[in-house]
Amino acid sequence: MNIVNKLTIQHLKQNKRRTLVTIFGVIISVAMIAAVTTLGVSFLDLFKKQSIANEGEWHVSYENVSKEQIQEIQEDEQTHASFLSRNDGYALLTGSENENKPYVFIKSFDTAGLKNYPVHLKEGRLPEASNEVVLSEHIETNGGVSYQVGDELTLQVGERVNTLPDADPERELKQTDSLIQLDGETAETIAETAEQTFKIVGMIDRPEWEPTWSPGYTIISFVDHNEADLSADVSVIVKDINKDIFDHAGALANSIGLEKTFLRFNDSLLRYYGVTDNANLQTTLYSLLAIIVAVIMIGSIALIYNAFAISVSERSRHLGMLSSVGATKRQKRNSVFFEGFVIALISIPLGIIAGLTGIWITFLLINDMIEGALGISEKLTVVITPMSIVTACLLSLATIFISTYLPAVKASKISAIDAIRQSQDVKLTGKKIKTPKLVRKLFGIEGEIGLKNLKRNKRRYNVTVFSLVISILLFLSVSYFTDSLKKSLELSQEGINFDIRVSLNSSNEEKSEQLASIKEFDLVESSVLQKQIDLNFYVTEEEAALPFQEDIKSGLMELDEKGVPYYASVTSLDEKNFKDYAEQIGAKSFTDEPLKSHPVILVNTAQYEDAESGKFVETEAVFKEIGDSLSLFYYDYEQSIENEFADVTIVAQTNVIPMGVNYGGIGGVNLITTEAVFNELVTTDTQEMANSSVFLRSSDPLKLQDMIEDADADLYVYNLYKARQEQEQLILILSVFTYGFIALITMISVANIFNTISTSVSLRKREFAMLKSVGMTPMGFNKMISYESLFYGLKSLLYGLPLSFIVMYLIYYATTSSFEYTFEIPWMNIIYCIISIFLIVGTAMLYSIRKVNKDNIIESIKQENI
Incomplete structure (x- = not known):
């Protein structure tokens, strides 16, 4: 050395x-x-x-493929491993006590599939032949039907068929489609049935992948590779996981004569490998990163x-x-x-x-x-x-x-x-340390001396200001980054804000009272009773949302002689929730308004995914003013005529939705009103068009669902707890990560600012001692230091805030490749930042000055500034 x-x-x-x-x-x-x-x-x-x-664990699934196609897929160079599965259909579950789950759903796997798919055995063994099944314990705990290992189960297996008059015959009903009902009656059936007998060889936990609203209890059977006319879905684990997976799978499907509609990707798993076929989303993620x-x-x-x-x-x-x-x-x-x-x-x-x-x-x-x-x-x-x-x-x-x-x-x-x-550090001229006269008038001689000190020690002053500017920039940038991702998450996941929806396909008063009683159940943390009806109205071209106006001008959309058609979801809230909602958005109670015809609150925000760009867009739903009226009507499909309904008056506008209401898509609005107004609107003739629901948040949604179903089997329970779980999971983890990062950055910033200021003060001991020796009082000295802290904070904010706005806008601009919403300045974060800056600077100054005040004036004057 x-x-x-x-x-x-x-x-x-x-x-x-x-x-x-x-x-x-x-x-x-x-x-x-x-x-x-x-x-x-x-x-x-x-x-x-x-x-x-x-x-x-799978990456690509090829659906409904033949035995020969299965072999080609398994022999493909990118196939690392594969397993077979098949949806064998539905059958009525005799004795089911849950009217919303009247079926069993039969899903079959081969041996590899039973290992790779999350099937958790509780009793017995897994199936090894096509005439063996394992049953979900949910059949007994929720459906009230008891079976034992070793029992035989004979079922009439077929496909669900929608029996509504306007049903699409081509659309296949799956486990993700809830039971179709109309006026409380089931509006579907099981068709093309064939009798099958199974031996029960085991019991399993309720599968995680079975939605709570699905109409069938899952039972699992076995796919035999030796079946002569084998047809099944092939799920593949690929060797190299990269963005080429989509092109390669498409090319393979094409080479074996499989339509791309039968090709499915495990997007929820692939995205965690950084692979997505949404180019806009990739651009957004990489830009933000x-x-x-x-x-x-x-x-x-x-x-x-x-x-x-x-x-x-x-x-x-x-x-x-x-x-x-x-x-x-x-x-x-x-x-x-x-x-x-x-x-x-x-x-x-x-x-x-x-x-x-x-x-x-x-x-x-x-x-x-x-x-x-x-x-x-x-x-x-x-x-x-x-x-x-x-x-x-x-x-x-x-x-x-x-x-x-x-x-x-x-x-x-x-x-x-x-x-x-x-x-080299202090090169003074009169011009460089000249201060405006306004400073002396506002802050006195102490403020003027403080500002001259900062100008005289300009390098250290700039270093401290720079540290503060970086702290401001980092805090506001990272907090806005977090808020942007949360906003993007809400747009892409539709902002689910409840755990359970319990509904009726009617607004019958007696049944509504039954729904209202559910709000008093144990485990209910918050709730809202709603009545809802879907209607239509027309607006002029100038009143339509901007995407509609652009489509009309470009000729993509023809303007009806009555105007632009819109749909309106009219929703009532119970008295307490409506009052809370009105206070939340700053609207007057309807009782405080002048007498108007059917007053409503307009939720004037539309969210949708643009078909061409793939962006998630948030925009103003309609250009209407407070006081405007809407002429609502409903369409009679049997007679093909429009029936007048009622006129409603807009008394407030907001972009805030109450619990249980989702933002409308383009061409639609949400109208919120009181239960009394809703009952005036919905007459006996239109009552069958309305429905009632109670939306709940619970400390244990799954247990609460069982309690509700036990209390009244006629109620339809739609549990979105798991969907909310996923959203809140991402937001929680995101918040822990980003705010943990902010904490670390803040610690570095504070350490650096303390270091800079304390070093600066330590080097100025001689200067402070001279000021005290010529008569500066302790109060005047403290005022001078306070003003220096003020100047530090003001100058750092003068530079830090504009730079932060630029970075925040860049983050906003990066998200616009996938999401479209209005840029909003985070005022509360800015206020927190301003308060924190003055606290940090003030604390650092006080800490340093307290040490200086302990020094002897004579010794400090004699000290060499080294």
Whole structure:
């Protein structure tokens, strides 16, 4: 080790506080980078495990293929493994006590399928022949029909057929389609039945992949490869998972004569491998990732750079003395690089350990939260890969190198005379420290002296301001990034805001009272009783949504002589929920309004997926004003005529939906009103068009569903708990990740700001002592420091907020390739940020000044500023 490097180490030891603060900042930065890489790998691993637990491990499914086609698929070069499955049909379940689940649904797998698909055996064994089945325990616990292992089960197996007059005969009814009912009666049947007898060889847990609203209890049989006329679905695990999977599967389907409508991908699993066939979504994800990674790198580099810049400033006299005794520019530059290397040698291992430990502790805390609150069966574990550690090390080294580069160049240029005289940082002229007269008028002599001090120590002032600007930029950018992803998630998942819907295909008063009584059940946390009817109205071209106006102008849509047709979903809320809703949106109660004809609240927001661009779009649904009326009508399909219904008056507009209401699509609106107004609108003639529902949120939705079904089998229970689980799971994990990142960045920022301000104050001891010696009182001194803090905060906000707006808009712009909604400034986050900036600066100043106030004035004046 040469003499310059030895002196560098000696300097680090002598300035222990600054060295420790620098090491601490770098450790947090490295921990953050290690956390980002490991978190990404760990979360993807969790999502993969959960997707496999819910839907089995497969990537591509070729549906309804023959024996010869199966062989070609299995022999394909990209097929790693495969298994067979088949939907064998439905049969009536004799004795079922649940009127909404009158069937059993028979699903068959081969041996590999039973291993790869999530089938959890409770008793007996899995089927090994086509005449053997295992039954879901849900048949007994929910349907009230008891079977034992060893029993024989004879069924009339066929396909569900919709018996409604306007039904599409080509549309196949699946497990995801709930039981079709009309006026409380079943409007479907089982057709083309064939008798089959099975032996029950085992019992299984209710399958995770069976929707709660499906009309059939799942039973599982066996697919025999030796069947002469074998036809089944082939699910394939591919060898190389990449974006070519879609083209390759399409080409394979085409080569074996299979239509692409019979080709299905396991999108929920593939997306966690970073594979999707939605080009817009990929662009959005990569754009957002590029922006946020750039913010991380810039923030880390800037904050670590400040620590080394201060170090070079403090070492300037020392470097000048080295120069005077023959040190070359290269030696001085390398001394700073060596300092960075020493810091990296200590910080990177500790940072990686801290990052991994932090993730491990975080996972311990949120695993119970996720499993308890969201019902996720898989554990979130720390997945460490060599690539993630190497990436963290390389990114950390690159960050430290870039951070040291400019200080190193500056160090090499310091001349011996300038360094010994300490003239390189403070180069004063009267013009440079001149302050506006307004400052003295507003803040007094203390404010003017404070501002002159900042101008005189401009480099340290700018370093501190820069640190604050970076902190503002990082906080607002990352918080807006989180909010944008949440908004995108809501648009793509339709904003499910309830657990259970219990409904009737009628607004009958007696049945509505039965629904209302459900709100009093145990386990119900919040509820709303709704009545709803679907109607139509017309608007002019100028009042139609912008997409309609564009289609009319381009000739894609013909304008009816009555105007642009719209549909309206008129929904009533019970008295308490309507009052709460009106207060939430800032609307007056209808009783406070002047007497108007059938007052309604217009939810003037439409959300839809654009067919051409594939974007999820949010736009204004219709251009109507408060006070306008809508002439509602309903269409009689039997007589092909429009029947007048009623006129309603818009008394308020909002983009907020109450529980149980989804945003309308393009060409539709939601109208919210009171139960009293709804009852006036819906007469005896139109009562059959309306329906009643109660929407519930519960601490245990699955148990509550059983309680409701036991209480009244005529009620239709639609449980969306699992759909809400998935949405809240993503938002929760996203929030933990992003706000954890904000916490780490904030710690680096605070450490750096404290370091900068305390170093600056420490170097100004002599100046403060001189001000006190010429008569500045403690109160005046504190005012001067307070004004300096104010100037720090104001200038950092002056630069930080506009830069943050630019980055936020870039994030918004990146999401517009897949989602379309209005750019909104996050005012609450900005307010939090402003308060935090002044708190951080003020606290750092007070901490530093408290130490200075303990010093003796005479000793401070005698002190050399080195």
